[in-house]
Amino acid sequence: MKIPSLNPGACAGVRAHRAKKELLTPLGLPAELPADWREKALHKFEELLGRSRSLALYLDICVRCGGCADKCPFFMGTGDPNNMPVARADLLRKVYRRYFTTAGKLAGRLAAAEELTEKTLNEWYTYFYQCSECRRCAVFCPFGVDTAELTMAAREIMASIGVAPKYVTEVVKKAHEIGNNLGIPDAAWRDSCQFLEEELKEETGVDIKIPVNQEGADVLLVPPSADLFANTDTMMGYAKYFHAAGISWTTSTYASEAGNFGLFLNYEHLQKVNRRLVDAARQLCVKRLVIGECGHAWRAAQAFMDTLNGPLDFLQSPCPQHICELAARSIREGRLKLNKSANDGITVTYHDPCNLARAGGLTEEPREILRAVVSDFREMAADTIREKTYCCGAGGGLLTDELMEVRMKGAKPRAEAFRATGAGYLVTPCAVCKAQFPVVFEHYGIKAQVVGVMDLLGKAIVI
């Protein structure tokens, strides 16, 4: 798409609602901005610099070539210069230079160093929550500088002084207390599973189970909790698949959420939320842990789980697995009877969720499934798919109403690429994308359906 010219301050006023005491305290974060917040923030900054090479290195080596500048969907959509990845990183970098580098301490502004002031803190809170940690910039950086690493560090520093969004902290709190992001209690989880079983019976005439807390099952499936309420076709798709493939499986009411909003807050909560999955798998004595259709869940599980809460040697290797990996293998091995014509009459394109494509190495399996179950599958433009995919505009903890302006603008590159295909269905295995795109399509006047990969597989499976 056409790159907009710079529009300074275009999104300076779009900011996530701040969390208050009742959300911050339970998460072990300061209830309000401490009087000595600057010292505390700098102390945290220093701690993180010693803990993460990516942070230290990426703050040091950026040459400001600008290769990334027009690659961020949030810049492409807003034109706000602070949404150019290099400029976003510089918000953190200028403070780093002032307090932690010789040049910055000696030369100050000449070395692009600046004090940490309340104004800077406000900029951080604004622009590090206009980054979805999608990592598209990193793909185009000659040093692999990953702005997501800097965004995560900035968010962790802010959290340490009680500056965090209501949305993200609320979700993390629910995940700790109830086991899922939507706050669905045990009983409601069971009810919903039962309800979907009835739906499946009505549709297929066969008893297809959605088991709950079943010990000794082969697979523990951890879906995003949205699949049980908003994306029920995806949930029924899992059930049909396991039924048809003859794999025993279960869901868990303890780990009823694949998503991990700890990733959008700090390391401590990333690790803690992630632990529920490992504990549930151990308690239910399953052989395999399988992640459902959620983008960042796959990153937290595939890339981080073993480090965060391993060793996972009590489970079958490789662990964890993605539902699309399982389904694609079943198709390859000819274990599923498929009727492609069940999906005839629709034109389908595939949207790579950032965390699957750039952080989880999962780009081909969903396509394999789609080619097997859909006749009219077409790709979006090559520079907008696979590792070059655009964020839906709501990842990284941005899926909240007060950020709507940034969400819609950040989705523009994807919306335009989708429109160009003429497809009527956008397929994507990510609950955040599925929540975001219907709003995006309405905003841009696009008439299209948003569905999951397992939805279409489920339709094509002959029971």
Place this chain on the structure above:
Amino acid sequence: MACVLPALLYLAAAVFLIGMAWRTRTWLRTPVPLKIALTPAPQSVGGVAVRLAGELFGFRSLLKADPFLWIPAWLFHVSLVCLFFGHLGGLVIPKLTEGVLGLSEDQFEHVAQVGGSVIGLLAMLFLLVLLLRRLALERPRWISTFSDYFALVLLLLIVITGNQMRFTSHFDLLQSRRFVAGWLGLHPVAAPHELWFTAHILLISTLLIYIPFSKLVHAGGATLLSPTLNQMNDPRIRRHINPWDPTPAAKRPTPP
């Protein structure tokens, strides 16, 4: 006065070597807590080597990002490497270089004259393009800081003073070789009394001191050490341990 120039150059070299060693050591010693390979990432050491070589020698990601930036950026770096080896061969080990290349002294001088002139002019051209790009294009102009211009202008001045020596007839090659040999052998001799030579050495000293404290520190292995580029996508095959894990297996609370 005669000994000021070599002394300054010793100081600059010391700052550069110690500074770079210190910076690189800091990066190397900082842990990499998680697997953050940018996928599709290689799954073998050989694959990582190929990926890093592509970045290091071909600036592959930059080529993907912006071919019109890649051209001057890549060519500038190539000319920088050529100039380095040109100085090494022509000033530091001329006899050896003549032998290796199988050239007579006259032939070698001729090659150096032509090669040095061409590369010197090209380096100047690419630097000018990079500088003009920063000034002319909206996005690069917005992100550029004083230090970005400082680095470019400094390099430009080094190349210009070098070219001046190349293109002025009274440049004394033999005396320059004696100066370099003396300096490297820790028996410094007086520098040639030549304005451009003095300026060239002063500017190079400034650059050497500047590099470890600026973005030019990226020369110290930035690409090779970058976790997004040098990691394999193998978290499900090999365990990746976080050395500062606040809750390793032994410290984890028992689940309810």
